[in-house]
Amino acid sequence: MQAVLSRWIGSQLPMESRSEVGSWFWNSECRYAAMSLEDSKIKLHCERNWRQTRSRSRANRQRQPEGLPPVILPDWFLEKNVKRTEDSPRCASLSVIGSRLKTVEDEVLMTSVAGDKADTESILPNEINPKYAIDLGLYLEILSTLKAGVVLRPPRTENPVQRPITLLHCPKDGGLSYLDSVMEEMARRLDADLISLDAQDIAQIVGPYVGENLAWTDSDTSYLAYSAQMAAGKVQEYHNEESEANESVLGIFGIGSEAGTPPTAPKSVVENWYGLKISTALDAIIGGADSKRIIAEQDGTEVPDHNPARPLIIHVKEYNCLSETRAGPRLLRALRTAVDKQWQEGKNIILVGTASSDDLGLSKDDIQHVQLEEDPESVTRTIIVPPQRGENQDIAFSTAEKARIRRINVRHVEDMILKLHEATDPLNLAVDMESNLDNVAACAAGLEEEVWAYSRVRRLATVVHGYQRDTTSLTPNLIDGQIIGIALKLLASSDEVKFDWGVKELQKEEDEANAMVQEGDKLTGDRDKDRLNKVRKKCSSHEKRLLSGVKIPSEIKTSFTDVHAPEETIEALKTLTSLSLQRPEAFSYGVLARDKIPGMLLYGPPGTGKTMLAKAVARDSGAVVLEVSGASVNDMYVGEGEKNVKAIFTLAKKLSPCVVFIDEADALLAARGGTSSRSITHREIINQFLREWDGMNDHSAFIMVATNRPYDLDEAVLRRLPRRLLVDLPLEKDRASILSLHLQNEALDPSVSIPDLAKRTPYYSGSDLKNVCVAAALACLRDENAIAAAHTGPDPYVYPKKRLLTKQHFDKALDEISASISDDMSTLKAIRSFDAKYGDRKGRRKKSAALGFGGTTVEEKDSEAGRVRKIEA
Ligand SMILES: Nc1ncnc2c1ncn2[C@@H]1O[C@H](COP(=O)(O)OP(=O)(O)OP(=O)(O)O)[C@@H](O)[C@H]1O
Ligand SMILES: [Mg+2]
CATH class of the missing domain: 1.10.8.60 (Helicase, Ruva Protein; domain 3)
Structure with a gap:
């Protein structure tokens, strides 16, 4: 039936409109017919639509620039978005409550803004269970501002004049429905027609008019609702490193593709044509209230009523999000121009935006900064519209937001199903997702929680089409909630299989990786042992004495879990040792090669865990460790100190890469001085040590030195240990x-x-x-x-x-x-003065996190006195 009807409608259209209006006309007309249809009513609707279309095209035609097809406003738009003064019932969802204003002033204000005194009574809270409440002072500010907007006339000039857009911004998420109520109430107060638009309305009316099909072609304008919701952070996201890198809210078909732009056409021509179409569509939208009146008159359902002075409010919802999309700014600019043009032509018209988000600053200064924008060129003038406080309002906000998100998703799914179907069988499909919808499946799929992404909507719509074709539905031309619900379940269960497989596969991979690591550890352990055995065989007698201190990592018992130290200390230890041992190549060039960190000094009061930390870090580095006790090297064999020292380094070369850990280093590396024979021997030992150390350059060894008497160490030794880590008494x-x-x-x-x-x-x-x-x-x-x-x-x-x-x-x-240890102990004082002179913190800015326990800035009086470092303010 529809196919025949469509051909017939086509033949009834004026010649110049036929080709252009062609596909768009069929689809959009039948789409909205379908959207609200039960199967039995299809015929009736289409016929009605046709009649309306004819009158509407007539009503609009004189406004159409030459060569452009008529813009046909869908029924749903005229019904839901266009509220004429005669349509709008008293807004029942808003009540105006107590104000900071004094009562007398209230009356004066109300009378001056809202007209006769008697009428002001009706402002007062007499609603039965209103959903939202607004403060009287705030209410009157908005009312006065909008009233000024419709009554003030433009300056007498030929040049186009642009007014800033009044923006009502609710500083709480989920407040769009609250602001809708406010706007409806304002329209009622001002006796104005109200046309409301959101991103979806614009996308679904303007998009097809500029030749887009969201399902198949490059569709900047039609994608508007997705990108606006994305800008609002309402679209569900699946995080993945790769997709984050490529993320773009600009369009579905890639950056750089302007909607409706054939690649070969010269840009300016196409741009002009495209811009003209957008303006034409927006003009038709602004004329919605007049069109509705004309249609009603022609239908004979209403008597003619032409009041040219009747105010008109154009209300753009989610203004801030729209302006953050790619297509949004251009559309908003065009809308503003169209509204202001009519204003200059004598119409009492005003453009109002609403927005709701919780990203506004809330201090007095922040609020005034937003409201009192200094820039005279600014596109918007904002009024912050907070909701009333209270649990009721919170519940109302969250319920309304859920309902809004549900509506967006339903509209997107219905639209996508029709857009996919557009060329296949234009008149032969109706979609009504809300009827017979399996709410459990829908809610499980997050219908009310988050806006479904474009790809998800398209995927669902595609499956619905295929599935619908496979079933013999009772009403074959109607896709209802039941079918969509089945498709949702089908996709959910299909995804479940994939997720399940993924989880198991990831587990398997992890198990395999763990097994490999264990095997690797074992192999490394075996390899280390082999290496050690080989080294052992080639050791000199002096080296052999040190062999008991050689440990392979798997033999070291102490780990970081056995010792408590501040994160920064552990991090610093790990970075210094592990990095230089595990990635020696990174230290073979550039600044790290020149400034290679050859070693590290761990110092602090006795018993603070220096030895344990050094062992844990050696184990963590995975390198073989040569542990030497300073005292024992010195005492090993009197007179053989130099040879012992040399042996440390020759053995280290054989073991390289390795960590050489010299504990209690003060015994071995104390300052050279004095003239006694013992001092002379000691000096020779140190000199030998320094020579050997300097000769280690080509070998990967890390020298870690620990002591509780750092102030005894020789200056030259300290110079070779540029990193000094304090391990302080614990807080x-x-x-x-x-x-x-x-x-x-x-x-x-x-x-x-x-x-x-x-x-x-x-x-x-x-x-x-x-x-x-x-x-x-x-x-x-x-x-x-x-x-x-x-x-x-x-x-x-x-x-x-x-x-x-x-x-x-x-x-x-x-x-x-x-x-x-106690505060008056000379050791602590000496460590303190060493720390002040040589500590890693020396020369750093105050408050910067120092390494060691001293890094903390937590105030604690008790142990302060007993610590090396005082806690910084
Ligand atoms: N931060 C800590 N966390 C856990 N245990 C600790 C800590 N500090 C010390 N200990 C305990 O104290 C014992 C001695 O610690 P360790 O030998 O590492 O101290 P040290 O700083 O090397 O002392 P010294 O300066 O006397 O050589 C450890 O075996 C451990 O049981
Ligand atoms: Mg120790």
Whole structure:
């Protein structure tokens, strides 16, 4: 039937319109026919549409520039978006409530703005369950502004005049429906016609008029609603590194493609033509209220009513998002020009934008900055329109936002189904997603939560078409919610299979990778052992003495989980050792080659974990470690010190890449001085050491030196250790972590509070804290033994499975173990002055994070005194 009808309609159209209007006419007319149709009404609607179309084309034709087809406004637009004064019922969703204004002033204001006094009564809150509420002062500001907009006339000039657009901005997300209510109320107050437009309306009317088909062709304008929602951050996104790099909100068919632009046509001609069409379509939209009146008169349903002075408000929703899309600014510019042109021609017309987002600044200054834009050229003048406070309003906002997102998705899906079908069988399809929709499937697919992306909508629409063709539906020409729901479920279950497969495959890959790492570790371990054996065989006698200190990483027991240190310290340690050992090539050129970091000094008060950290980092680096105790090298064989020192380096060369860790370095590398024979020997040892060290350059070795007497070290040694890391006494929270670490396998009575213990242990080093734990455990054992000894009875005493440490045990322990360092200790003072002179923090800006425990800026008075570094303000 529709096919016949379409041919007939075509023959009834004026010749010049036929070709252009052709495809667009069929599709859009039948689309909106279809959108609101039940199957039985198709015929009726199409006939009605046809009649309306004819009158509408007539109504619009005189405005059409030469050669352009008529713009035919769809029924849904005239019904839903065009509210004439005679259509609009009293807005029931908004009430105006209490104001900061005084009552008398209120009355004066209301009367002056809203007309006669009696009428002002109706402003007051007399609504039954209104959805939204607005403050009277705010209400009157908006009303006055809009009233001024429609009553003030343009200056008498021939030149085009442009007014700024009034923008109502709700500083809370989800407020578009609230602002819709405000706008409807304003139109009622001003006795104005109201035409509302959102991105989808523009896309669905202007897009097809400029020759776009969203499903198949380059479609900047038709894509507007997707890109506006994207700009609003409402479109669901699937993050992936690659797609993030290529992300673009500009268009679906790639950057640089202007909609409706055949590649061969000269740009300016096409641009002009395209621009002309856009203006024509927008003119028709602005004329919506008049068109609606003419149609009603021609239908005989209304008496003619032409009041040229009746105000007209053009309301553009989501103004801010629209202006952030590619096609939006141009459309908004054209709309503004069209409105202002009519204003200059004598019409009482005003363009108002609304926006709702929570990205506005909320301080007094921020609000005024937005409202009192300094730039006289600014396109918009903003009024911030906050909602009333309260749970009711919050619920209303969130419900309205869900409904809005649902509407957008439904419209997109319906539109896409029709656009795909457009050329296939133009008149033969109706889509009504909301009827019979399986809400469970729809909500599971996020219908109300996020705007579906273009590709998702197209994918769904495609499947719907294929699926619909495969089924013998009761109403073959109607795609309803049931079919769309089935398609949604079908896609969800199909995706489930893929996700499931993906999860399992990723797990499999991870398992394989882990297995490979384990195998690799084993191989590395074996390889290291082999290498070690080979080295061992070729060792000199002096080197052999050092072999007990050679460890392969898998043999080192200490790891970073056994020692608590600030993140920055661990990071610095890892970076310095691992990087230079694991990626030696990166240190073979450029600034790193010249400034190769040959070693690192770990210093700090005794028992703070220097040795443990050094071991953990050696293990972490994966390199073989040569651990040497400074004291033992010195004492190994009197008179052989130099040879021992040489052996350290020759062995290191054989083991390279390796970490040489010299613990308690003060014994070996203390400053050269004095004239006693011991001092002379010592000087020779140091000289030897420095010579060997300088000769290591071509070998990948990292020299780590730890000491609690850094101030004793020789200057020349210090120079070769440009990175110096302080391992300071722990702060209260660090003490708590260290205690937890040592007590992790102990059963603690609820009376024991680790934070409390941490509080009671200022000046305690990590080692002291460990000793406290040991002492508490021993006190507990003593108690257990005492109980066992006191035990009488036939059965032997059974010790508890696990000892239970109580507060008393810790009290005893704290009595036994006191901090091994105190503020007046000369060691601490000496370390402090070394730190001030040589520490990594020296010369840095204040407040910058220093390495070591001292990096923290948390204020803590208790242990401050006992720390090397004071906490910076
Ligand atoms: N930060 C810490 N975290 C956990 N345990 C620690 C920490 N600091 C010290 N300890 C405990 O104290 C013991 C001694 O630590 P370590 O030998 O590493 O200290 P050190 O700084 O090298 O001391 P010294 O300056 O005397 O050589 C460790 O075995 C460990 O149990
Ligand atoms: Mg140590």
